[in-house]
Amino acid sequence: MHLDLAEELARIVGARFVRTAPAELGTFASDGLPTLHRTPALVVFPGSTDEVSRVLALLAARDVPFVARGAGTGLSGGALAEAPAALVTLTRLARIRRVDAANRRAVVEPGVVNVALSRAAAPFGLMYAPDPSSQTACTIGGNVAENAGGPHCLKYGVTTNHVLALEVVLPSGAVVRLGSPGGEPWGPDLVGVFVGSEGLFGIATEITVRLVPVPPQVRTMLADYTSLRQAGEAVSAVIAEGIVPAALEMMDRSAIQMVESSVYAAGYPADAAAVLLVELDGRGGAVEADARLAQAILVRSGARAVRVARDAAERERLWQGRKKAFGAMGRAGADLVVQDTVVPRTALPDVLEEIAAIGARYRLRVTNVFHAGDGNLHPNLSFDASDPDQLARVRAASAEIMRTCVAAGGTITGEHGVGLDKLAYLPLVCGPDELGLMAAVRRVFDPGERANPGKVLPTGAAAAGLREWRPWSAS
Amino acid sequence: MTTAPRDLAELAELVRRAAAAGEALAPRGSGTWWPDAAPGARPVSLAALDVISDFNPADLVVTAGAGVPLGRLAARLAERGVWLPLDPPGSPARTVGGALATGSGGPLAAHYGPARDHVLGLVVVAGDGTVLRLGGRVMKNVAGLDLAKLVIGGCGAFGVIAEAHLRLRARPRTDRTAVWLASADRAARVAAAALAAGAVPAALEVMSPPLAAALGWGGGGEREWALAVRALGNAAEVAEELEMVASAAGTPPALALEGEAPWTAWRETVGTWPVVLRVGAEPAAWPEAVALAAPHLGVTRGPAAASVTVPRGTVRLGAARCAPEAARVLRAAAAARGWPVTLERADAATRAAVGIWGALPPATDALAHDLAGLFDPAGCLGGRGEGAGV
Numbered sequence: 001m002h003l004d005l006a007e008e009l010a011r012i013v014g015a016r017f018v019r020t021a022p023a024e025l026g027t028f029a030s031d032g033l034p035t036l037h038r039t040p041a042l043v044v045f046p047g048s049t050d051e052v053s054r055v056l057a058l059l060a061a062r063d064v065p066f067v068a069r070g071a072g073t074g075l076s077g078g079a080l081a082e083a084p085a086a087l088v089t090l091t092r093l094a095r096i097r098r099v100d101a102a103n104r105r106a107v108v109e110p111g112v113v114n115v116a117l118s119r120a121a122a123p124f125g126l127m128y129a130p131d132p133s134s135q136t137a138c139t140i141g142g143n144v145a146e147n148a149g150g151p152h153c154l155k156y157g158v159t160t161n162h163v164l165a166l167e168v169v170l171p172s173g174a175v176v177r178l179g180s181p182g183g184e185p186w187g188p189d190l191v192g193v194f195v196g197s198e199g200l201f202g203i204a205t206e207i208t209v210r211l212v213p214v215p216p217q218v219r220t221m222l223a224d225y226t227s228l229r230q231a232g233e234a235v236s237a238v239i240a241e242g243i244v245p246a247a248l249e250m251m252d253r254s255a256i257q258m259v260e261s262s263v264y265a266a267g268y269p270a271d272a273a274a275v276l277l278v279e280l281d282g283r284g285g286a287v288e289a290d291a292r293l294a295q296a297i298l299v300r301s302g303a304r305a306v307r308v309a310r311d312a313a314e315r316e317r318l319w320q321g322r323k324k325a326f327g328a329m330g331r332a333g334a335d336l337v338v339q340d341t342v343v344p345r346t347a348l349p350d351v352l353e354e355i356a357a358i359g360a361r362y363r364l365r366v367t368n369v370f371h372a373g374d375g376n377l378h379p380n381l382s383f384d385a386s387d388p389d390q391l392a393r394v395r396a397a398s399a400e401i402m403r404t405c406v407a408a409g410g411t412i413t414g415e416h417g418v419g420l421d422k423l424a425y426l427p428l429v430c431g432p433d434e435l436g437l438m439a440a441v442r443r444v445f446d447p448g449e450r451a452n453p454g455k456v457l458p459t460g461a462a463a464a465g466l467r468e469w470r471p472w473s474a475s
Numbered sequence: 476m477t478t479a480p481r482d483l484a485e486l487a488e489l490v491r492r493a494a495a496a497g498e499a500l501a502p503r504g505s506g507t508w509w510p511d512a513a514p515g516a517r518p519v520s521l522a523a524l525d526v527i528s529d530f531n532p533a534d535l536v537v538t539a540g541a542g543v544p545l546g547r548l549a550a551r552l553a554e555r556g557v558w559l560p561l562d563p564p565g566s567p568a569r570t571v572g573g574a575l576a577t578g579s580g581g582p583l584a585a586h587y588g589p590a591r592d593h594v595l596g597l598v599v600v601a602g603d604g605t606v607l608r609l610g611g612r613v614m615k616n617v618a619g620l621d622l623a624k625l626v627i628g629g630c631g632a633f634g635v636i637a638e639a640h641l642r643l644r645a646r647p648r649t650d651r652t653a654v655w656l657a658s659a660d661r662a663a664r665v666a667a668a669a670l671a672a673g674a675v676p677a678a679l680e681v682m683s684p685p686l687a688a689a690l691g692w693g694g695g696g697e698r699e700w701a702l703a704v705r706a707l708g709n710a711a712e713v714a715e716e717l718e719m720v721a722s723a724a725g726t727p728p729a730l731a732l733e734g735e736a737p738w739t740a741w742r743e744t745v746g747t748w749p750v751v752l753r754v755g756a757e758p759a760a761w762p763e764a765v766a767l768a769a770p771h772l773g774v775t776r777g778p779a780a781a782s783v784t785v786p787r788g789t790v791r792l793g794a795a796r797c798a799p800e801a802a803r804v805l806r807a808a809a810a811a812r813g814w815p816v817t818l819e820r821a822d823a824a825t826r827a828a829v830g831i832w833g834a835l836p837p838a839t840d841a842l843a844h845d846l847a848g849l850f851d852p853a854g855c856l857g858g859r860g861e862g863a864g865v
């Protein structure tokens with residue numbers, strides 16, 4: 001049935017760039033979320049904005065839904081497509097069109113890998129600040145869709161604070177430009193509402209981002225604690241002192257043990273209850289002064305030791321444990337669910353204890369590796385997905401963790417998005433009026449609801465209670 | 476007749492009734508920025524929604540009613556050693572709701588971003604009276620679509636802001652400003668050199684001679700543009716930042732100022748401009764943007780009143796009035812370079828004649844129009860007229 005669609009797509013992008021063989025489709029059936037798998041009807045790889053536009057126009061004419069895909073590292077199932085949906089993969093759109101040093105910005109295609117942009121900007125003394133831990137793989141397009149964060153977003157802000165303008169192909173195939181090259185909106189802030197829209201509004205085909213100067217000096221330190229609670233309290237103490245660390249990350253005992261017993265061993269004290277990785281950046285004297293202050297606060301807050309990296313190599317090593325923690329965890333259990341919730345920073349000590357209790361109750365190993373400075377938790381659950389009982393326990397524990405964080409004044413996702421994984425939990429933080437309005441806003445961009453169908457917003461029976469919003473022109 | 480709801484429930488009820496009766500409303504904060512309401516719309520004062528309901532200094536979050544004056548909020552935050560780096564032009568009486576509705580930032584937007592970058596969540600009353608809770612009170616949040624972005628800077632067309640959850644920062648220990656006086660060309664060269672050298676000041680604002688003179692920083696001559704650089708942080712950081720700009724300038728600054736006072740003066744002085752237009756250019760293109768705009772602002776002699784937030788490319792221009800035809804020509808010329816021109820401030824007659832945003836690019840216009848229609852289904856917030864002109 002899709003043969004002629006595939007042929008017509010091939011006429012647009014070339015036969016090489018349309019895949020329909022089941023074995024090939026299988027490789028696109030997963031993203032970074034291990035618990036869900038979906039197989040698309042076909043995969044198409046457009047190579048230009050014009051091709052994206054013609055592909056989407058054709059899919060519109062055939063009333064075929066589609067899902068945009070970057071690198072497929074998303075952790076909420078956002079890049080999964082189920083037949084009859086087509087998967088539109090953007091990895092060929094990987095050119096950095098311009099690094100404009102005088103204006104501290106860059107214009108990129110969506111398939112550019114996050115770290116490649118910072119590399120291209122480095123000769124100009126600039127970098128792209130949002131740095132998801134997946135930055136060596138994930139794409140800027142995926143970052144825009146998820147409003148991705150990263151360790152250094154504590155100081156520099158998340159993706160939405162760095163996107164100035166977008167070229168978007170709407171699900172109809174129409175090409176629109178949102179925002180302006182300087183970042184000032186044209187009318188309402190359509191760039192702002194597009195960022196974080198998880199592929200529901202169409203495909204971003206060109207992205208203009210801000211770049212920031214590479215800090216000349218970086219100081220990284222590791223504080224180790226014998227109590228998880230003390231480590232949590234130290235986070236607030238550092239921030240309260242007026243220090244703005246470039247990053248403030250926490251790893252608990254389970255994470256330390258996993259890292260230290262893996263090939264990524266970073267020399268973390270294996271008997272610590274938690275470590276804090278604190279990074280300060282800026283110019284020499286400023287970093288020096290803040291580092292002294294931070295060290296004093298960490299010691300005062302109960303750190304057993306504070307180790308300051310003496311050189312770049314030691315710094316790399318301290319970060320390696322943090323950045324490779326997910327890889328290390330992958331080894332520990334067959335599968336890993338990376339949770340992602342946010343709480344007010346001062347609630348961290350209590351919430352961490354509650355999460356530990358939830359893990360114990362469901363007999364699951366919980367490993368915390370997270371952006372502590374932002375209160376953005378990643379309680380990770382190790383399990384064996386082939387065991388239905390474990391899978392059920394993981395789901396129940398995840399739900400309890402989310403409820404706990406919402407009750408503490410937080411939210412169900414800070415950077416990984418809702419996708420498919422958190423569909424059922426969005427009502428914990430958004431009421432029927434808000435959800436109904438979100439669905440209506442989505443239909444302004446995508447009247448047929450063909451872009452990333454079934455993601456983020458409740459559909460079918462779950463949508464029954466949502467308020468219906470109609471524009472005045474229609475009412 | 477002005478109506479002043481005392482709380483969220485009264486506000487929602489008021490909007491609900493107006494929507495049902497087909498009545499137009501004009502929500503107002505202090506009334507100091509937009510001086511008057513559109514004719515035919517009933518002014519709704521939000522001044523009574525002036526409660527700071529929840530303030531957690533340790534979490535760096537505050538929840539403030541739309542009617543809280545920015546000056547009072549700043550004083551309250553300062554008592555606990557925190558601050559909100561949002562410094563739009565105008566008087567300290569300007570309210571939280573007003574500043575967010577117009578989306579304005581000020582010189583500090585150079586580093587901390589415009590209004591949208593300080594908002595964690597909003598409580599908004601949509602045009603049919605529905606209370607919407609958008610976003611939350613935590614530092615990061617991607618649960619659902621980010622609808623608050625449409626409301627911020629939506630100039631009222633996307634609902635009445637009742638309350639805002641704002642992200643705070645620890646108050647910097649040192650606050651110093653250095654001012655150089657120079658020709659426009661030289662100011663541009665120094666600003667570019669400082670940025671190329673890696674400067675990351677809290678503010679880097681270039682002001683045209685009339686503004687610099689009004690601030691008491693020069694005599695208003697052609698060579699007396701002011702380049703004002705504000706550095707915040709620990710003492711070493713501030714010293715290093717200002718030294719970096721000084722070495723880019725090749726001369727020590729004409730003035731070295733301490734604390735917030737010069738910037739409060741900037742806000743108040745720009746707040747006396749009856750009409751403020753904002754051009755969104757690229758940072759390095761600001762001299763061209765100023766030159767492009769000046770002839771359309773009724774300036775016959777010398778440079779226009781202008782203030783440029785260089786790292787953002789935001790060019791603010793002041794004028795006594797703005798004729799619709801002049802604005803149309805300016806907007807067309809700016810649009811050819813990709814620059815939007817927003818009417819940030821004017822009386823109601825000018826807003827109606829000139830439009831806050833003017834004609835949007837057609838594709839954007841269709842989206843903006845349909846979105847505003849959702850948030851304001853009965854059109855009672857002026858989605859079709861006043862507010863946004865969408």
Ligand SMILES: Cc1cc2nc3c(=O)[nH]c(=O)nc-3n(C[C@H](O)[C@H](O)[C@H](O)COP(=O)(O)OP(=O)(O)OC[C@H]3O[C@@H](n4cnc5c(N)ncnc54)[C@H](O)[C@@H]3O)c2cc1C
Pocket residue numbers: 031032067068069070071072073074075077078079090110131132133134137138139140141142143144145146147148149150151198199200202203204205326415416452
């Ligand atoms: C080990 C690991 C660590 C991670 N660490 C972080 C972290 O620190 N911070 C963080 O925020 N995330 C993190 N993630 C999650 C993930 O990397 C991010 O969500 C990333 O932004 C996804 O990018 P991607 O290119 O892989 O997108 P995909 O997974 O391919 O797609 C994600 C979503 O974006 C949509 N999309 C993709 N491209 C476009 C486009 N051009 N236009 C419109 N929609 C599009 C897709 O439809 C989908 O809904 C991590 C993931 C892993 C596996």
